[in-house]
Amino acid sequence: MSGKPQRFWLLVVACVIFSAACSRESTVPIPTSGAAGSPAYGDAVVEGTIGDASTLIPILATDSSSHAVADLIYNGLVKYDKDLNIAPDLAESFHISPDGLTIQFHLRRGVTWHDGRPFTARDVLYTYRIIINPATPTAYAEDFKQVKRVTAPDDYTVTVEYATPFAPALASWGTSILPSHLLDGKDITKSPLARKPVGTGPYRLKEWVAGQKIVLESNHDYFLGRPHIDRYIYRVIPDTSTMYMELKAGGVDLMGLTPVQYSRQTTSTRFTSRFAKYRYPSSSYVYMGYNLRHPLFGDKRVRQALTAAINKDELIQGVLFGMGQKAHGPIVPDRWAYNPQVKDIPYDPQRATALLAQAGWHRTSDGTLMKDGKPFRFTILTNQGNQQRLMTAQIIQQRLRVVGIDVKIRVVEWAAFLKEFVDKGNFEVVMLGWSTSQDPDMYDVWHSSKTKPGELNFIGYRNDEVDRLLVAGRSTFNLEQRKRAYYRIQEILAEDQPYTFLYVPDALPVVSRRIRGIQPAPAGIRHNLIDWFVSAGEQVYTK
Amino acid sequence: MKRYLIKRILVLIPLMVGITLITFSVIHLAPGEPVEMQMAMNPKVGKEARERLRTFYGLDKPLHEQYFSWVGKLARLDLGTSFSSDNRPVKDKIAERLPVTLSLNIIALLLEFGLAIPIGILAATHRNSLLDKGITLFVFLGFAVPTFWLALLLMYLFGVQLNWLPISGLHTLGSDSFGPVQYLWDLAKHLILPLSVASFGSLAGMSRYMRSSMLNVIGQDYITTARAKGLPERLVIYKHALRNALLPLITLLGFSLPGLIGGSVIFETIFAIPGMGQLFYQGVMSRDYPVVMGILVIGAFLTLIGNLLADFGYALADPRIRNEG
Numbered sequence: 001m002s003g004k005p006q007r008f009w010l011l012v013v014a015c016v017i018f019s020a021a022c023s024r025e026s027t028v029p030i031p032t033s034g035a036a037g038s039p040a041y042g043d044a045v046v047e048g049t050i051g052d053a054s055t056l057i058p059i060l061a062t063d064s065s066s067h068a069v070a071d072l073i074y075n076g077l078v079k080y081d082k083d084l085n086i087a088p089d090l091a092e093s094f095h096i097s098p099d100g101l102t103i104q105f106h107l108r109r110g111v112t113w114h115d116g117r118p119f120t121a122r123d124v125l126y127t128y129r130i131i132i133n134p135a136t137p138t139a140y141a142e143d144f145k146q147v148k149r150v151t152a153p154d155d156y157t158v159t160v161e162y163a164t165p166f167a168p169a170l171a172s173w174g175t176s177i178l179p180s181h182l183l184d185g186k187d188i189t190k191s192p193l194a195r196k197p198v199g200t201g202p203y204r205l206k207e208w209v210a211g212q213k214i215v216l217e218s219n220h221d222y223f224l225g226r227p228h229i230d231r232y233i234y235r236v237i238p239d240t241s242t243m244y245m246e247l248k249a250g251g252v253d254l255m256g257l258t259p260v261q262y263s264r265q266t267t268s269t270r271f272t273s274r275f276a277k278y279r280y281p282s283s284s285y286v287y288m289g290y291n292l293r294h295p296l297f298g299d300k301r302v303r304q305a306l307t308a309a310i311n312k313d314e315l316i317q318g319v320l321f322g323m324g325q326k327a328h329g330p331i332v333p334d335r336w337a338y339n340p341q342v343k344d345i346p347y348d349p350q351r352a353t354a355l356l357a358q359a360g361w362h363r364t365s366d367g368t369l370m371k372d373g374k375p376f377r378f379t380i381l382t383n384q385g386n387q388q389r390l391m392t393a394q395i396i397q398q399r400l401r402v403v404g405i406d407v408k409i410r411v412v413e414w415a416a417f418l419k420e421f422v423d424k425g426n427f428e429v430v431m432l433g434w435s436t437s438q439d440p441d442m443y444d445v446w447h448s449s450k451t452k453p454g455e456l457n458f459i460g461y462r463n464d465e466v467d468r469l470l471v472a473g474r475s476t477f478n479l480e481q482r483k484r485a486y487y488r489i490q491e492i493l494a495e496d497q498p499y500t501f502l503y504v505p506d507a508l509p510v511v512s513r514r515i516r517g518i519q520p521a522p523a524g525i526r527h528n529l530i531d532w533f534v535s536a537g538e539q540v541y542t543k
Numbered sequence: 544m545k546r547y548l549i550k551r552i553l554v555l556i557p558l559m560v561g562i563t564l565i566t567f568s569v570i571h572l573a574p575g576e577p578v579e580m581q582m583a584m585n586p587k588v589g590k591e592a593r594e595r596l597r598t599f600y601g602l603d604k605p606l607h608e609q610y611f612s613w614v615g616k617l618a619r620l621d622l623g624t625s626f627s628s629d630n631r632p633v634k635d636k637i638a639e640r641l642p643v644t645l646s647l648n649i650i651a652l653l654l655e656f657g658l659a660i661p662i663g664i665l666a667a668t669h670r671n672s673l674l675d676k677g678i679t680l681f682v683f684l685g686f687a688v689p690t691f692w693l694a695l696l697l698m699y700l701f702g703v704q705l706n707w708l709p710i711s712g713l714h715t716l717g718s719d720s721f722g723p724v725q726y727l728w729d730l731a732k733h734l735i736l737p738l739s740v741a742s743f744g745s746l747a748g749m750s751r752y753m754r755s756s757m758l759n760v761i762g763q764d765y766i767t768t769a770r771a772k773g774l775p776e777r778l779v780i781y782k783h784a785l786r787n788a789l790l791p792l793i794t795l796l797g798f799s800l801p802g803l804i805g806g807s808v809i810f811e812t813i814f815a816i817p818g819m820g821q822l823f824y825q826g827v828m829s830r831d832y833p834v835v836m837g838i839l840v841i842g843a844f845l846t847l848i849g850n851l852l853a854d855f856g857y858a859l860a861d862p863r864i865r866n867e868g
Binding site: 044046052054055060061062063066134135136137138139140141142189190194195210211212213233235236237238239241242245246248249251414415416418419420432454455456541 | 573574575576579580581582583584585588590591592593595596599600627628629630631636639640695698699702703706709710711712713714716717811812813814815817821822828830
């Protein structure tokens with residue numbers, strides 16, 4: 001998960017410009033032949049990214065750009081398949097002991113590193129040791145601290161033992177395995193691999209021009225077969241409006257669209273004949289979190305009333321141009337742990353007023369909501385640089401005014417936002433988002449032990465049953481038992497409304513039609529990247 | 544003269560110390576630490592991981608110790624290593640971006656002066672005519688139009704609609720295989736839009752200076768004399784008036800020298816140019832102390848050197864200055 005602010009500045013400007021001048025699009029000759037074409041090797045895919053990678057040793061990287069590039073260079077022992085189930089990757093198979101305490105991985109034979117050396121259990125042992133080494137500045141040691149012991153009975157078997165069953169453990173072995181022969185005994189923070197990585201993945205690094213581009217070329221010896229696209233190029237274009245124009249001019253083949261671009265600016269047949277747009281729920285949600293230590297929000301009827309006073313459909317239309325769906329809990333729809341039976345609180349200002357009245361809040365003649373002589377007013381705090389969140393807060397402000405609540409909005413720079421407000425509990429309401437991991441474990445966000453400064457239950461939520469269920473949900477591998485725990489947690493959260501869950505935005509990638517073989521799935525479009533191809537007659541980057 | 548020189552150089556030392564102190568304090572006073580910027584709001588990160596990273600960066604040490612270790616390295620011309628996850632030397636990070644920013648800024652500056660001077664002269668010699676008013680309108684338009692907006696419009700027109708010019712970046716993909724001429728032509732095409740936008744915005748200031756300075760000179764007695772002795776108008780303006788009118792502009796040029804290593808964030812972001820502006824902005828946003836402090840100190844140092852050179856120049860020209868101290 002990460003709450004990093006996304007950058008949509010200039011979006012408004014872009015809107016104005018494009019809506020005024022969208023009549024004609026680029027004249028770059030892009031073949032549009034209707035024939036499906038047959039798979040061929042060659043060509044390149046150029047993806048636009050707003051940030052350069054920082055390091056290509058994934059355990060040291062904390063930014064999404066680095067991980068996106070490293071994902072094509074390295075493999076883990078396991079991965080999520082297209083339906084978001086855990087599947088073997090560098091491991092050929094894995095077995096979990098009935099008591100859930102031991103996981104045994106059988107490694108693929110014949111896998112080689114990009115430098116030709118064989119991949120063995122030694123690399124897995126090294127990766128584990130370097131992650132838990134206290135001298136390694138990695139952010140990802142937490143999951144591996146639960147491990148009691150890792151052993152390798154032979155070169156192609158790895159056995160991991162845990163003190164207690166820990167369900168998120170299996171997914172944690174999706175971490176990129178590093179080459180022990182190049183790193184063992186050396187200082188990883190000074191390793192040249194950060195700029196010249198050696199992995200086992202479908203692509204290897206060819207060239208990295210800082211701040212401009214990262215060029216990957218296909219690994220002909222990849223264990224799942226040679227990728228059809230010869231080169232995968234990341235172009236760094238920090239501004240989304242510029243990137244969009246590059247897309248139209250043919251300088252970029254793949255990028256994420258903003259909702260307004262998707263729904264308003266890319267609908268012409270001229271555009272759709274050159275580009276394929278995809279749309280699926282992203283693994284994230286936006287919420288409004290109440291500081292539960294604050295006297296205003298101690299009463300759950302008040303929180304329910306606030307949710308009832310907010311029109312989520314209107315938010316999705318107004319902010320996302322319809323490119324999203326309502327959120328009513330911390331799990332994104334269509335995941336196995338998602339409970340479709342949870343009762344959402346519908347938009348109903350009358351009900352909101354009634355609930356507030358039960359809690360002792362009454363409207364005076366001038367329309368303000370008062371209790372014990374004090375008006376109902378609070379500030380929504382959000383981070384600078386995220387236009388969507390600001391617009392959401394503004395629409396909510398209007399809606400809450402209707403029921404007599406006076407809301408102010410304050411936008412604060414990210415570092416100050418965390419340090420001065422969130423960590424110190426110095427806020428009334430925050431507007432933020434979570435990216436959710438595929439595993440439903442959400443102990444860190446909801447457990448009552450996670451309320452210290454810098455921890456993620458910063459709203460101070462405490463519910464003994466949720467605490468118990470969170471522990472139950474993460475300490476078994478039995479899917480039915482886990483499901484039961486997470487279903488119940490969603491019911492309780494829907495009742496307690498510690499957050500008002502607002503919406504799940506859609507991911508909106510767009511890809512040049514030249515690139516074929518893309519199969520959208522719950523996991524998105526990248527799961528079969530090595531099967532993407534450009535048929536021989538349509539290749540652009542032939543060199 | 545020698546005494547004056549030595550004195551001026553010695554004064555630099557306390558100034559530099561002061562600069563490092565202010566730089567260090569300013570960045571450490573900003574809320575948030577590099578560790579938090581990297582790890583906050585990530586449930587996979589435990590308290591221990593944060594402590595680990597703080598120790599790795601030396602942030603657990605008392606502030607004065609951090610300051611002295613940084614200044615100690617600085618004295619040996621070592622700017623330290625970046626606090627971002629790449630752990631690269633700050634020197635390398637600056638070195639790979641400086642040439643781009645420096646050359647862009649120099650070309651833009653030359654363009655600005657090359658355009659502003661004739662525009663200013665034209666406006667001055669045709670004072671209050673339709674031409675003068677047209678020029679005024681044009682340069683103030685450039686001054687008033689937001690750079691990023693103009694940039695996007697031009698990109699759309701020349702890049703998407705007409706497809707004459709590349710939109711962003713510095714090179715076309717695959718330019719490595721071009722011959723030298725083709726390579727330079729490709730680079731030049733990439734620079735047309737950014738440079739036009741950059742110089743258009745700053746024409747107003749420069750040309751207005753030139754115009755008023757020219758008008759000032761034209762009103763002087765010696766110009767009247769020159770005209771009275773029957774010199775052709777062309778000679779009066781370009782030989783007698785221009786030289787004197789240029790002086791204030793040369794002072795302006797001096798002021799813009801330290802700015803050459805600084806890039807504009809908005810500008811670089813829109814055109815996807817990896818320059819110093821982006822490096823500094825990202826450094827500030829992620830609280831990458833060594834990068835931010837490094838760039839600030841270099842900038843301050845260059846300003847000091849610039850001033851010093853200017854003072855030497857004055858001293859050479861004016862005996863009153865060099866004999867005073």
